[in-house]
Amino acid sequence: MSNRTAEEIRGGRVMSTQMQFDKALQHERDIEANFWESQAPKVAGLGVSVADPESVHGPGETQRAINWLGMLDRYAQSVDQRVKMAGWMETFAQRGGQLVIHGAAVSDLDFFAGRYDLVLVAAGKGELVSMFERDASRSPYDAPQRALAVSYVHGLGPRPETPDTESVRCNLVPGVGELFVMPCLTTSGRCDILFWEGIPGGPLDVFQGIKDPGEHLAKTLELMEEFTPWEYARATKVELTDANGTLSGRYAPTVRKPVGRLPGGGAVLGVADVVVANDPITGQGSNSASRCAAAYTAAILERGEEPFDEAWMQQTFDRFWDFVQHTTKWTNAMLAPPPEHILNLIGAAGELQPVADRFANGFADPSDFEEYFYEPEKTEAYLKSVTGG
Structure with missing residues (x-):
């Protein structure tokens, strides 16, 4: 269900910036939805x-x-989401999916939750997002x-x-x-x-x-x-x-709890930006959304005939969080004024190509920053290992 047709999206305003790195691109290759890879x-x-x-x-x-x-x-690639979302919506319908053009309200979700095995919510803002509670323990910023x-x-x-x-x-x-x-x-x-x-x-x-x-x-x-x-x-x-x-x-970087509870007693599962909306400073939004989709898909397939209940929804999000927590930690760190050891690291990358290359590839896998980025001692040890000092 979408509040806009594919044509309206394609002819509308740009929705984002995006740069997808290899792991996110691979998810699209896996489901044969990488239609623009040869052109981008x-x-x-x-x-x-x-x-x-x-x-x-x-x-x-x-x-x-x-x-x-x-x-x-x-290599990484960027495809305007107007191109990608419109193309995917058309393909979804061509492959047998039922696409309904209608602005979904909470009342619609209440109805669907009683009729479908699972309802997923992917929305940027508005009434639907407000159903999902902010997770204060994972959201250090309360303002843009x-x-x-x-x-x-x-x-x-x-x-x-x-x-x-x-x-x-x-x-x-x-x-x-x-x-x-x-x-x-x-x-x-x-x-x-x-x-x-x-x-x-x-x-x-x-x-x-x-x-x-x-x-x-x-x-x-x-x-x-x-x-x-x-x-x-x-x-x-x-x-x-x-x-x-x-x-x-502008928006405040926010992590939300994954289960949205409906007035009629049903529950829905938040996807991508609904549950983890990081600042775009590290270019991770589309990568995280892709990881989220892949993690949720795997969890759905593994569930078999068992119900998609609230416990399963939480476990499914936790599986995604295992990866995306590294993205959130790194992004929030990049929003703050850089401490001296980070300035030293960025400066060293200008002299040491392996440092520059490792930093660049951290955009593809932010978990690597745990090894050398956050703690001065680890940064110093890493730089010594590169210089042989």
Whole structure:
């Protein structure tokens, strides 16, 4: 059940940024739903630039203190969710699924819970999400940590240092926010996404009142010229992919309890962002959603003829949480001002390619950060092991 048709989604506003790494892409290959893999840019690396705080004082004058590119073991890809969700809905119907176009309310779920073995809820916001209780023990933030502003563009030039390598760029501006630049496949072909994450109340938190897409892009470029002139230099000829190619907003990163209880006594199971909505600073949303779908599917198949009761729902979520807890921990850590040992690690990656590569591949498997990221002692030991010191 969807409140929009496939055509309405395809012709509507962009819904997100997304970058899927190999494990998430593999889930789509496994069920033969990877329709766009041959068309989408194959992202081979992930780069980090850090603006020198001392040089941030005027358009074009900001310098980079750190700049490196880590190489991924296997490529990543980004497909505009307008393309992907619309295509999947059509395929679902073609493969025999019943697709109902109707905005679901709690009363609908009450009805379905009595008629179906299992009801799953995948919603971004609104009445349905409010059925799921916030898990305070897993949600350290109760307010948005970034103001988000997205532009999908054509015409971005290649990166001068690595013109032949498709890569995601993470540009960190200390005390201000982050700019992410990523290749993508959209409704009109290959494009790039320019994505500002601004600290609330800071100089990047200026998109709330902007309704005009052209004005949104102009503000994006103006901020790039001031804070990331090395990216602005290749963006002087960009234009929006379409009139719906911008998005802005903010939300508090939240983990919710997986079982939603209905007025009639039934229960429903939350999926993906309903239960784990991390900030997009680490680009993990679509990866986590894919993992969630794969974990739930496996649990459904294993259940056989047994009922999908509340205990099973909790166990099924716990299985997903075993993986996604690492994503949540890392994402929340990246929202905070970096401690000295993390700055040292990011700096070392500029001198030591194995460190850059390992950090890049952590986006594909965030559990690896447990080994060397959070504790200064582990970071120091890891860097010594790489340098032989």
